[in-house]
Amino acid sequence: MPEFIHLPAVGDVVTSAKIKKWYKNEGDKVKKDELICEINTSKLVVELESPASGELYKIFAPVEAEVEVGKVIGIVQLEGEELSDDFISGIKNRYISVYYEREVEKTASETHNRKAVEKKKIKASPVAKVLAKEKGIPIEEITGTGPNGRITKDDVLNYLEKEEEVKKESTDNKTIIKLEGTRKIIAERLRESSNTKPHINMLAEVSMDAVIQFRAEMNKRIKETITLNSFIMYTVVKALLKHPNVNANLIGDEIHLFKNINLGMAVGRREKGLIVPVIKNADKLSLTGLNQEIKKLSELALKEKLEIDHITGGTFTVSNLGMFGIKTFNAIINPPEVAILAVGAIIEKPTFINDEVKKSNMMNINLAVDHSVIDGDVASECVMTMKEILENPSLLLC
Amino acid sequence: MEKRKITYREAVNQALHEEMERDEKVICFGEDVASYQGVFKVTEGLLSKFGNDRCFDTPIAESAIVGTAVGAAVTGLRPVIEIMFMDWIGLTVDCLVNQASMMHYLWDGAVTVPMVLRTQGGAGSSGCCHHTKSMEAWLYHIPHMKIVMPSTPYDAKGLLKASIRDNNPVVFIEQKLLYATTGEVPADEYLIDIGTADVKKEGSDVTIVAISKMVQEALEASNELEKEGISSEVVDPRTLKPLDMETIGNSVRKTGKVLIVNEAFRTGSVASDIGIQIQEECFDYLDAPILRVTAPDVQPPYAKSLENLWLPGKDTIKEKVKELVSK
Structure with a gap:
C-alpha cells in the first residue's frame, strides 16, 4: 500500500490549514522523513516530512489550497509499487483533500442542480491573465477597468507599477513591510479578537514580598532555579482550578470548559513575531515541572523549533512584560480563549502595613476577559484568588 | 534609387509592359483589353507594342477566358487575363477550382499553371450590385491558388511582376477606386515576394489589419486617431494567400488589440478567417476581443448616399478602434 500524506491534526479548534509550498513535484523521489511540504496554520508555518521512501506519486492539494485536518494531501508510492489511475479515483471520494472534494461537489451540484451557486468568474483578457500569472499577482486582487469590468493588460501593469512605487518609497524615507507569514496570522487573530470580543480588564495590585522570600528559601534548597514567572504561572494554574469558567474556549456559540489546563505563555521574539507556546496539562505539573516546561518551550520558541502541538490547544494565556519594566497593560485575548492575564513589573513602592509605611515589592496583574462569556464578578474573583495566592504562597500547596 | 510618383493604374500597366517585354511567353487577353485598352485603361499600349498575337480581345464569356488561359498555361505560355469586374468571378469558378488550382496536384507535378487572373473588386463608385462586390472570400477558400490584393502603386507593380513569374495560378485583385491613387515607385526593376505583409504605419495601441483600399482608409483613420492620442499600427497583408501571419502576429503581440478591415460581406469573409488565425x-497576447469592420450582409445599394452607409471606411474604423482602446 502506498503511504498517504495527511494534513496533520493541529489542535482542537484548528480545522484546516493552507498549503504553502511543495518542496517536491509529482514524480520526484522522496526519502522517509525528508522535508516534503510546508503548511500555514494557526500561527506557524509547519514543515511536513515524507511518511515513507518512494516517489511522490500524486499531489492532491496544490499550493494555496485550504485543506481540512486529516485529509490526504498527497500520496507516496513505495518502491516496486505501480499505482493505477483506478486506484487513485477509487480512493478520491473518501480520502482526498477538501480542495479536491469541493471541486467534485461543485461539479456534481452544477450537473444536478440548476440553481447551483454561480461560480465567480473573473473577467480578464488573455494577456492580462498570462501577465498576472508571470508576475505572480493574484488576478482577483486587480480591479478591471475595461469593458464590463474586464481586467486588461494596462490594469495589470498599473497594479505592478503601484507595487513598484511602494517598494521605491521604502528606499526613500520609510520601509513598508507587507503583512505575511506569522505576522499576518498574528494580525488576523488579534483583529478578530479585538473586533469580536468585548474586553474588560480587572486590575489588581499584588505584594510580591512573600513570594520573593518564599522563592529565595526554596531556591537555596533545590538544584534548579525556580523563576518568579514560574511562581506566577503556577499561581494562575491554581486560580483557574478554582474558577473553571475562565479556563475556556469560545467556539461559535459554544463555551467549551476544560478539565485540564493548557497554559499559554506569550513569548516575544522581536521581528520573528510573538508566539504563544502552550504548556499542556499544566495542572498535572509540579512547580519544578512547570518551571522546566516553561524553560524548554521558551527556548524552542526562540530557536523557531516549535511544532504544531506546542502552540495549539491553549485554554488560558499569560503575558508577562514585567522584564520590560511595564507597570501594567491591557492584553488582547488569544482566541478562541476567553481570558488572558497581563503581568507587569515588580516595582518597589511605599505601602501601608499595619498603619506603617513600608517598602514593598508591588506588581500589577491585569486580567482581561471576554465579557460576552465571563461576567465581571467571575473575573474579579479569579484575579483576587491569584492575588491571594501570591501574597500567601503557602496556598500553593493546596 | 530614383523614384517616380505614378498612379496605381500606371503601376499595373508598367508591370504588364515590363513582363511582356521580358518574356515573350507572357500574353494578355480579356474583354476590351486590346483595342479599347481596358475599361480602366490598365492595358494601355499593349496591343500597339506587342501586337494582336500577344494581346487580344475576347467575347463576353468569362468561363471561356479562364478556360483558354488554363490551356495556354499548361501548354507553355504565361497568360495574364482580365475578368472585368470581380462580381462576375462566379462564372469562372469551376475552371479555377476544378482545373487551374488542381492540375499541378492531379498530374503529380507534371504540369504547372502559371497564369494570372487580374480583376477589379471594391465599391465606392455607385456600381450597384453587379460592379461593386469584393468576392475574394470565394477563392480564398480554395487551396493551391494564390490571392494578391495590393493597396499601393508600389505594391501593385512589384506584386504583379512577381505574380506573372509565379508558376501557380494567381488571382490578382485590383480596386477600382485605387486606380487613380498615386505613390512612389522605383525607376529600377523590383519584385515583391508573394506572401509578405507590409506594416504601412507603425503604432503601439492597436493593430489594424486592412485589405486593399481599406488600407488607405485605415491610414487616414490612423492619422486622425493619432491626433487624439491613439497610436495604431496599420498592417497590409498584401497577399491573402499565402497570408503572412508572422508579420500580423508580431504586430498583434505588440499591441494586444486588433481590428480587421475588409470591404467584403461580413459573413465568411477573409476578415473572419484572419481573426480566427490571430x-x-x-x-495569450490579446487584451481585447478581435473586432471586424466589413460591409454588412446585404447587397450594395446603387444610391450614393446609401452606398456610403453600406461601405466601411475611415469613420467606422475610427469608431471601432476607439471601442478597442476604450476603458
Missing part, C-alpha cells in the same frame, strides 16, 4: 496564434 486568435489561434496570439490568444
Whole structure:
C-alpha cells in the first residue's frame, strides 16, 4: 500500500490549514522523513516530512489550497509499487483533500442542480491573465477597468507599477513591510479578537514580598532555579482550578470548559513575531515541572523549533512584560480563549502595613476577559484568588 | 534609387509592359483589353507594342477566358487575363477550382499553371450590385491558388511582376477606386515576394489589419486617431494567400488589440478567417476581443448616399478602434 500524506491534526479548534509550498513535484523521489511540504496554520508555518521512501506519486492539494485536518494531501508510492489511475479515483471520494472534494461537489451540484451557486468568474483578457500569472499577482486582487469590468493588460501593469512605487518609497524615507507569514496570522487573530470580543480588564495590585522570600528559601534548597514567572504561572494554574469558567474556549456559540489546563505563555521574539507556546496539562505539573516546561518551550520558541502541538490547544494565556519594566497593560485575548492575564513589573513602592509605611515589592496583574462569556464578578474573583495566592504562597500547596 | 510618383493604374500597366517585354511567353487577353485598352485603361499600349498575337480581345464569356488561359498555361505560355469586374468571378469558378488550382496536384507535378487572373473588386463608385462586390472570400477558400490584393502603386507593380513569374495560378485583385491613387515607385526593376505583409504605419495601441483600399482608409483613420492620442499600427497583408501571419502576429503581440478591415460581406469573409488565425496564434497576447469592420450582409445599394452607409471606411474604423482602446 502506498503511504498517504495527511494534513496533520493541529489542535482542537484548528480545522484546516493552507498549503504553502511543495518542496517536491509529482514524480520526484522522496526519502522517509525528508522535508516534503510546508503548511500555514494557526500561527506557524509547519514543515511536513515524507511518511515513507518512494516517489511522490500524486499531489492532491496544490499550493494555496485550504485543506481540512486529516485529509490526504498527497500520496507516496513505495518502491516496486505501480499505482493505477483506478486506484487513485477509487480512493478520491473518501480520502482526498477538501480542495479536491469541493471541486467534485461543485461539479456534481452544477450537473444536478440548476440553481447551483454561480461560480465567480473573473473577467480578464488573455494577456492580462498570462501577465498576472508571470508576475505572480493574484488576478482577483486587480480591479478591471475595461469593458464590463474586464481586467486588461494596462490594469495589470498599473497594479505592478503601484507595487513598484511602494517598494521605491521604502528606499526613500520609510520601509513598508507587507503583512505575511506569522505576522499576518498574528494580525488576523488579534483583529478578530479585538473586533469580536468585548474586553474588560480587572486590575489588581499584588505584594510580591512573600513570594520573593518564599522563592529565595526554596531556591537555596533545590538544584534548579525556580523563576518568579514560574511562581506566577503556577499561581494562575491554581486560580483557574478554582474558577473553571475562565479556563475556556469560545467556539461559535459554544463555551467549551476544560478539565485540564493548557497554559499559554506569550513569548516575544522581536521581528520573528510573538508566539504563544502552550504548556499542556499544566495542572498535572509540579512547580519544578512547570518551571522546566516553561524553560524548554521558551527556548524552542526562540530557536523557531516549535511544532504544531506546542502552540495549539491553549485554554488560558499569560503575558508577562514585567522584564520590560511595564507597570501594567491591557492584553488582547488569544482566541478562541476567553481570558488572558497581563503581568507587569515588580516595582518597589511605599505601602501601608499595619498603619506603617513600608517598602514593598508591588506588581500589577491585569486580567482581561471576554465579557460576552465571563461576567465581571467571575473575573474579579479569579484575579483576587491569584492575588491571594501570591501574597500567601503557602496556598500553593493546596 | 530614383523614384517616380505614378498612379496605381500606371503601376499595373508598367508591370504588364515590363513582363511582356521580358518574356515573350507572357500574353494578355480579356474583354476590351486590346483595342479599347481596358475599361480602366490598365492595358494601355499593349496591343500597339506587342501586337494582336500577344494581346487580344475576347467575347463576353468569362468561363471561356479562364478556360483558354488554363490551356495556354499548361501548354507553355504565361497568360495574364482580365475578368472585368470581380462580381462576375462566379462564372469562372469551376475552371479555377476544378482545373487551374488542381492540375499541378492531379498530374503529380507534371504540369504547372502559371497564369494570372487580374480583376477589379471594391465599391465606392455607385456600381450597384453587379460592379461593386469584393468576392475574394470565394477563392480564398480554395487551396493551391494564390490571392494578391495590393493597396499601393508600389505594391501593385512589384506584386504583379512577381505574380506573372509565379508558376501557380494567381488571382490578382485590383480596386477600382485605387486606380487613380498615386505613390512612389522605383525607376529600377523590383519584385515583391508573394506572401509578405507590409506594416504601412507603425503604432503601439492597436493593430489594424486592412485589405486593399481599406488600407488607405485605415491610414487616414490612423492619422486622425493619432491626433487624439491613439497610436495604431496599420498592417497590409498584401497577399491573402499565402497570408503572412508572422508579420500580423508580431504586430498583434505588440499591441494586444486588433481590428480587421475588409470591404467584403461580413459573413465568411477573409476578415473572419484572419481573426480566427490571430486568435489561434496570439490568444495569450490579446487584451481585447478581435473586432471586424466589413460591409454588412446585404447587397450594395446603387444610391450614393446609401452606398456610403453600406461601405466601411475611415469613420467606422475610427469608431471601432476607439471601442478597442476604450476603458
